[in-house]
Amino acid sequence: MNLTIAKMVxxxxxxxxxxxxxxxxxxxxxxxxxxxxxxEEQLGQDATPEAVxxxxxxxxxxxxxxxxxxxxxxxxxxxxxGKSVVxxxxxDEAIASRLPNxxxxxxxxxxxxxxxxxxxxxxxxxxxxxxFDRFTSMTSVAVVSVPxxxxxxxxxxxxxxxLKWLPALSYEVDVSSPGEMLRSFALPVLSLGSVIMAQxxxxxxxxxxxxxxxAYIEMVRLKGASAARAVLFHAxxxxxxxxxxxxxxxxxxxxxxxxxxxxxxxxxxxxxxxxDGVAQRDMxxxxxxxxxxxxxxxxxxxxADVCGIVANPRLRHQ
Amino acid sequence: MTTATLLPPATETRKxxxxxxxxxxxxxxxxxxxFWIAVALFAPFLSEHxxxxxxxxxxxxxxxxxxxxxxxxxxxxxxxxxxxGTPYTIxxxxxxxxxxxxLGALxxxxxxxxxxxxxxALSRFLDTLISIPSKMFALVxxxxxxSSVPLLIAVAAIVYTPGCxxxxxxxxxxxxxxxxxxxxxxxGERRGYIMRREILPNITGPLLADMGLRFVYALRLLAxxxxxxxxxxxxxxxxxxxxxxxxxxLPVGGxxxxxxxxxxxxxxxxxxxxxxxxxxxxxxxxxxH
Numbered sequence: 168m169n170l171t172i173a174k175m176v177x178x179x180x181x182x183x184x185x186x187x188x189x190x191x192x193x194x195x196x197x198x199x200x201x202x203x204x205x206x207e208e209q210l211g212q213d214a215t216p217e218a219v220x221x222x223x224x225x226x227x228x229x230x231x232x233x234x235x236x237x238x239x240x241x242x243x244x245x246x247x248x249g250k251s252v253v254x255x256x257x258x259d260e261a262i263a264s265r266l267p268n269x270x271x272x273x274x275x276x277x278x279x280x281x282x283x284x285x286x287x288x289x290x291x292x293x294x295x296x297x298x299f300d301r302f303t304s305m306t307s308v309a310v311v312s313v314p315x316x317x318x319x320x321x322x323x324x325x326x327x328x329x330l331k332w333l334p335a336l337s338y339e340v341d342v343s344s345p346g347e348m349l350r351s352f353a354l355p356v357l358s359l360g361s362v363i364m365a366q367x368x369x370x371x372x373x374x375x376x377x378x379x380x381x382a383y384i385e386m387v388r389l390k391g392a393s394a395a396r397a398v399l400f401h402a403x404x405x406x407x408x409x410x411x412x413x414x415x416x417x418x419x420x421x422x423x424x425x426x427x428x429x430x431x432x433x434x435x436x437x438x439x440x441x442x443d444g445v446a447q448r449d450m451x452x453x454x455x456x457x458x459x460x461x462x463x464x465x466x467x468x469x470x471a472d473v474c475g476i477v478a479n480p481r482l483r484h485q
Numbered sequence: 486m487t488t489a490t491l492l493p494p495a496t497e498t499r500k501x502x503x504x505x506x507x508x509x510x511x512x513x514x515x516x517x518x519x520f521w522i523a524v525a526l527f528a529p530f531l532s533e534h535x536x537x538x539x540x541x542x543x544x545x546x547x548x549x550x551x552x553x554x555x556x557x558x559x560x561x562x563x564x565x566x567x568x569x570g571t572p573y574t575i576x577x578x579x580x581x582x583x584x585x586x587x588l589g590a591l592x593x594x595x596x597x598x599x600x601x602x603x604x605x606a607l608s609r610f611l612d613t614l615i616s617i618p619s620k621m622f623a624l625v626x627x628x629x630x631x632s633s634v635p636l637l638i639a640v641a642a643i644v645y646t647p648g649c650x651x652x653x654x655x656x657x658x659x660x661x662x663x664x665x666x667x668x669x670x671x672x673g674e675r676r677g678y679i680m681r682r683e684i685l686p687n688i689t690g691p692l693l694a695d696m697g698l699r700f701v702y703a704l705r706l707l708a709x710x711x712x713x714x715x716x717x718x719x720x721x722x723x724x725x726x727x728x729x730x731x732x733x734x735l736p737v738g739g740x741x742x743x744x745x746x747x748x749x750x751x752x753x754x755x756x757x758x759x760x761x762x763x764x765x766x767x768x769x770x771x772x773x774h
Contacts, residue, residue, distance in 0.1 A: 186616040193617065194625055202629045312757045313750040314705045316712045316728060320746050323735055423620045430713055431732070442713050445628040453628040460621050468616070 175476050183469040190461045195239055198450050198457075200232045239454070248455035253447045258455050262437060266459075269429070269436035272359070273421055275352055280360035281367065281414055288371025288410075293398045295376060304372070307365035315427040319358035323431075326354060355432045362424045363417045370413030377409070378402035408478020415471035419464050511762025517755035521748075525571040545734045545741055555740040557731050563741045566727055567748055573723035575752070577634060578704040581641035585703070586696045588642065589649025594680040596650075597657030608654070611647035619644045619706055627715050637716060641703045652695050656688045690763070697760040701753045708749050724749050 223229050227238070242248050248258040291300045310318060326333045333353050378384065379402050387397045429439040441456035443449075507515065546556040554563035592611075596604040614622075623640045630636055660666065666683050674683075710716035711725030722730070727745035734742045 186613065189613045190617055193613070197625050198629045308757060309750070309754055312701055312705075312753040314708045314712070314725070314746075316709065316725075317746040317750055320728065320732075320735065320742060324743065328736060419618070422618050426620055426624075427709055427712065441624065442715070445624050445715055448628055448631070450628065453625060457621055457625050461617055464618050464621070465616055 172477060176473050179469055179472045179476070183465050187462055187465050190465070191240055191243070191458060192236065194454055194457050194461070195236050196232075198454055199235065199239070243455065243458055249451040251444075251449050251452050253444075253449045253452075258451050261440060261452065262455060262459070265435060265437045265440045268434065269425060269438060272352070272355060272429075272434065272436060273425065276356045276359045276363070276421065277418060279356060280364045283360075284364040284367035284417070285371055285410065285414075287364070288368040289375055289398065289403065291368070291372045292375035292379065292402075293395060295379075300372075303368070307369050310361055310365040311369070315358070315362050315424045316431055318361055319354075319428055319431045322354055322358045322361075326357070355428050355434055358431075359421065359424050359428045363420050366420055367413055367417035370417065371406075371410050374406040374409035374413060375402050378406045381405075408475055411474035411478060412471045415467050415474060419467040419471075422460055422464050422467075506764025508762045510758050511764075514755040514758025514762065517751055518759060521571060521575060521752050521755070524568055525575045528568050528572050531565065531569055545731070545737055545739045548740055554744045557727070557741045558733055563727075563731075563744055566722065567724065567745055570723045570727055570745070571748075573634075573717050573721055574704065574708070574725075574749070577638055577717070577723070578641065578700055578707055581638045581703045581707070582645065582696055582700040584638065584642035585645035585699055586649045586692065589646045590653045590685075590692055592646070593650045593653030594657050594684060595676075596654050597661050598676055598680050598684070604654075607650070611650050614643065615647045619702075620709065623706060623710055624715070627710070632710075632715050632718055634717065634721070637707060637710065641706055644706065645699045645703060649695055649699060653688065653692060656691055657684050660684045660687050694760050694763055697756050701756050704749065704753055704756075 220229075227235060239249075246259055248262075250257055251261060254261075287303055291303050294300050333350055375398060379398070381402075384397055384402055387401050388394075392401075425436065426438040426442060428434065429436040430442055433439070437456055437459065441453060441460075444452035444456065504512065544556060544558055544560045546552055546560075548555050552562050552564065554567065557563050557566055592607055596607045617625075622644055626636065626640050661684065666679060669679050669683050707716055708723065708725035708728075711723050712729050714726075714729055717723045717726055719726070724745040728742055731739065731742040731745075734740075
């Protein structure tokens with residue numbers, strides 16, 4: 168039995184690695200092969216053919232795209248993605264200085280959003296159809312359907328400008344004291360958190376309600392158990408799989424949300440680094456950041472799959 | 486007396502049929518949607534003069550009788566800016582959605598009807614596209630090619646094709662197994678006929694609902710890109726660019742940053758209301774199943 172699970176999990180991991188490889192081909196093709204000659208572009212229109220040829224040789228553009236791809240892939244895997252075209256700084260240093268900030272933001276957001284979203288989702292399922300459920304569901308639909316920057320803009324307007332509780336833009340994360348750190352983190356975390364919470368809450372609510380429709384819940388209710396007991400002790404354990412799946416999937420929305428949040432709050436994270444890189448068309452930087460994001464995304468999706476497999480015995484016998 | 490005189494005028498029945506079955510929330514969504522479409526159609530008639538005119542009232546003004554939605558970072562009338570941005574906002578997303586759903590539906594139908602290696606090759610290829618987050622894909626493409634309206638349309642279309650493909654394929658596979666499709670095959674009908682006449686009419690409802698959903702996604706993606714400064718480029722401006730331009734108004738509580746953001750919210754929520762309340766779509770509360 169455990170062997171079956173291990174086999175399926177291993178299968179998912181191999182599939183995930185395969186996807187990542189396919190993604191790397193796509194990223195390299197879009198940034199380095201399809202747009203045309205990078206050397207010509209760098210030197211401008213009135214460059215002599217000799218200068219272009221020399222630069223092409225220097226940049227290694229005279230070799231076939233396949234060879235260049237494997238070189239590049241080797242560099243990414245060994246942690247040497249090359250040098251920034253704009254600043255000349257090694258890309259891995261730039262990323263190393265920014266990545267911890269982004270991970271911190273993501274970790275704080277997760278720690279606060281996951282329990283809250285699960286709690287709200289379960290309460291909504293418990294009080295399904297009540298005013299509380301309708302209000303929460305409507306709010307989450309609204310949050311899901313508007314762009315992240317609207318949520319962030321509103322948060323700044325309400326908490327920093329109108330109420331003056333929090334600093335508006337966290338240019339520097341002040342880590343001098345825990346209180347100050349929380350204050351400068353509050354708005355980015357709040358905006359980012361509400362986006363993923365809305366997703367997670369909807370999926371949690373759906374998972375629990377799905378279980379509530381099952382026959383065994385009717386049996387529990389007929390036995391005379393209260394609604395709370397039926398939900399917490401009977402439906403919830405059976406919904407753990409879908410919920411874990413939902414949590415992992417919602418966390419993958421973090422990756423999209425973090426791009427907007429870091430830009431709007433001027434937060435020195437890796438997403439801001441990448442957006443600046445895109446604006447300046449700094450390919451090595453963009454490629455490395457894109458691969459990091461895609462890897463994180465695929466890991467989260469894989470985790471969601473694995474949670475589904477482990478929690479659902481029926482999936483093991485496909 | 487002919488039968489024609491006994492029947493009410495055709496337009497009247499059509500009208501009644503059009504709005505019958507729509508709940509109040511659905512009608513609200515339709516009204517908001519119709520409003521924005523009207524604005525988008527009106528926008529090209531704005532004069533060049535009105536577009537670039539700087540007010541003497543100054544920058545980041547609050548709402549006033551002269552400037553209903555205040556002024557922007559250059560002192561231009563915000564209401565005019567939003568109206569002028571409507572066609573870009575709606576148009577780009579709409580064209581991208583139509584392309585994505587058209588292509589997704591075509592490939593989905595083809596995969597379902599043909600089966601075999603066509604099906605698995607298509608599914609495998611489009612699944613690879615799904616394994617890149619949409620914003621990341623857009624950023625990578627824009628880094629490679631620079632931003633332009635046709636490119637933005639292409640990016641959004643590519644990003645949302647696989648999702649539509651999946652839905653249409655799974656629906657079409659079920660219908661493909663129906664007896665009447667078998668009969669059509671036995672009659673010797675061509676693949677195109679089966680896709681178009683036997684299967685497509687049976688999945689138009691879900692296809693339309695899916696289109697609405699993809700439209701909201703595309704709108705969000707494009708607005709986010711513009712907000713990052715990587716979407717529609719100046720002097721063109723969609724609502725996302727308007728939010729970006731006027732971020733400076735935040736500390737003064739300016740309406741100029743809030744108004745375009747709320748315009749996006751109004752549009753996306755309206756489309757959501759319409760999809761959730763499509764008549765005949767009985768399970769409006771989709772999470773329940």
